[in-house]
Amino acid sequence: MQWIIDISYFVVAALFILGLKAMSSPVTARKGINWAGVGMILATLVTFLTPGMRNYGLMLLAIILGGGVAWVLGKRVKMTDMPQMVAVYNGMGGGAAAAIAALEFARGEVTGAVVTTLAVLGALIGSVAFSGSIVAFLKLQGLMKKAWKVPGQNLFNGLLALITVLLGALIIASGPSTPVLLLFFLLALVLGVVLVAPIGGADMPVVISLLNAFTGLAVGFEGYVLHNPALIIAGIVVGASGILLTQLMAKAMNRAITGVIFTPITGEAQASAG
Amino acid sequence: MNDFFYIYIFMLAAFTGYEVISRVPVILHTPLMSGSNFVHGVVLVGAMYAMGHAVTPLEQALGFFAVFLGAANAAGGYVVTERMLGMFRREKKEPIQPIPTPEKVS
Numbered sequence: 001m002q003w004i005i006d007i008s009y010f011v012v013a014a015l016f017i018l019g020l021k022a023m024s025s026p027v028t029a030r031k032g033i034n035w036a037g038v039g040m041i042l043a044t045l046v047t048f049l050t051p052g053m054r055n056y057g058l059m060l061l062a063i064i065l066g067g068g069v070a071w072v073l074g075k076r077v078k079m080t081d082m083p084q085m086v087a088v089y090n091g092m093g094g095g096a097a098a099a100i101a102a103l104e105f106a107r108g109e110v111t112g113a114v115v116t117t118l119a120v121l122g123a124l125i126g127s128v129a130f131s132g133s134i135v136a137f138l139k140l141q142g143l144m145k146k147a148w149k150v151p152g153q154n155l156f157n158g159l160l161a162l163i164t165v166l167l168g169a170l171i172i173a174s175g176p177s178t179p180v181l182l183l184f185f186l187l188a189l190v191l192g193v194v195l196v197a198p199i200g201g202a203d204m205p206v207v208i209s210l211l212n213a214f215t216g217l218a219v220g221f222e223g224y225v226l227h228n229p230a231l232i233i234a235g236i237v238v239g240a241s242g243i244l245l246t247q248l249m250a251k252a253m254n255r256a257i258t259g260v261i262f263t264p265i266t267g268e269a270q271a272s273a274g
Numbered sequence: 275m276n277d278f279f280y281i282y283i284f285m286l287a288a289f290t291g292y293e294v295i296s297r298v299p300v301i302l303h304t305p306l307m308s309g310s311n312f313v314h315g316v317v318l319v320g321a322m323y324a325m326g327h328a329v330t331p332l333e334q335a336l337g338f339f340a341v342f343l344g345a346a347n348a349a350g351g352y353v354v355t356e357r358m359l360g361m362f363r364r365e366k367k368e369p370i371q372p373i374p375t376p377e378k379v380s
Contacts, residue, residue: 012316016313016316017294019309019313020291020295020306021294023295023302023305023309023359024297024302024306025298025299026299026301026302029309029359029362030359030360030362030363032309033309033355033359037352037356040312040318040352044319044322044348047319047322047323048322050323052326052327053322053326054326054328054329055325055326055328055334055337058325058337058338059322059325059337059338062325062338062342063318063322063341063345066342066343066344066345066346066349067345067346067348068349069346070345070346070347070349070353071349071350071353073350074349074350074352074354075353075357077354082304082308082354082357083304085350085354086308086311086351086354089312089346089351090314090351092344092347092350093314093315093344093351095343096320096321096339096340096341096344096347097320099321099336099337099340099343100317100320100321100340103325103333103340106332106336107327107328107329107333109327205303205304205307209307212307212310212311212314215317216310216314219314219317219320220284220287222317223320224284226323226324228319228323229283230316231316231320232280232283232284232287233287234313234314234316235316235317236283236287236291237287237288237290237291237313238291238313238314239288239291240288240292241292241310242307242310244292244295244296245303245306245307245310248298248300249303252300
């Protein structure tokens with residue numbers, strides 16, 4: 001049975017790479033998404049064959065609920081609302097990667113310096129992508145109109161990021177303990193909110209692309225924790241192409257990525273300047 | 275597999291990702307972002323694997339959450355990308371429309 005799974009994951013990785021390649025040309029783009037779709041279905045089906053698994057009923061329910069809701073919403077939403085839907089679904093992926101990390105910590109399966117480091121990194125990046133994408137969605141959907149800006153924003157964000165990274169280092173150095181893990185996840189989620197909250201709507205596509213690359217990296221890192229090559233390859237390919245795509249998008253808009261994040265153009269700032 | 279072997283996979287995958295989209299035209303930026311958003315929906319597979327080994331109620335709840343989110347990422351990512359790329363269908367001599375960028379919200 002294991003060889004079927006191994007070969008399938010290999011085919012899945014190839015389909016994803018070919019699909020992305022095809023998607024970067026207007027002539028073949030629609031073929032590309034369908035190849036990647038076939039890859040996704042194959043990957044999901046074959047995972048059910050993994051020996052020694054349990055909770056099949058609950059798992060199927062979660063897939064039907066999550067997939068069903070997302071499918072219906074994706075079909076119904078207006079074409080102009082597409083970018084925020086990408087943000088939401090990207091956030092879901094980041095959240096899933098963080099939840100995998102939390103689950104593996106709870107199971108006590110995270111041992112060894114390298115595995116712990118990548119689990120912590122995946123959890124941090126995944127949580128930031130999760131909460132950050134939800135803020136991006138709220139802003140584009142017009143549900144969060146005020147630019148949230150306080151004096152010393154960058155200093156505050158920097159300190160918060162530093163504390164979160166130090167907590168992560170503590171988990172790596174002295175092993176996971178429940179209170180530290182809880183605080184770590186909480187701060188990582190807050191970090192995603194405060195990073196995206198001050199950014200203006202015009203810069204949002206670049207930010208969503210960056211968060212998309214983040215989720216890819218988180219997925220790749222959790223793939224290492226689970227020793228799953230399909231996750232590693234798909235995650236890292238998306239992470240690298242996402243970072244390049246973010247640069248290309250920022251360039252097309254004449255903005256530097258660092259400028260988007262550290263000196264956001266907000267409605268209020270423009271109003272006070274003009 | 276040797277741990278170091280995975281480092282090679284990381285490196286080669288990173289170069290592949292960079293190379294694969296290096297010549298994308300501006301018009302495809304948003305659909306490609308959406309497409310790669312779909313591809314990392316493969317996190318569903320990892321979530322299923324992790325949930326399949328969950329024992330305690332807390333682990334099962336985390337697993338359920340992970341699978342739910344992963345499935346939403348995969349299904350939603352596909353639908354959205356498919357709809358965006360549907361606009362590229364070349365029929366009736368319609369000019370190719372760029373994907374609308376979001377309104378200024380700030």
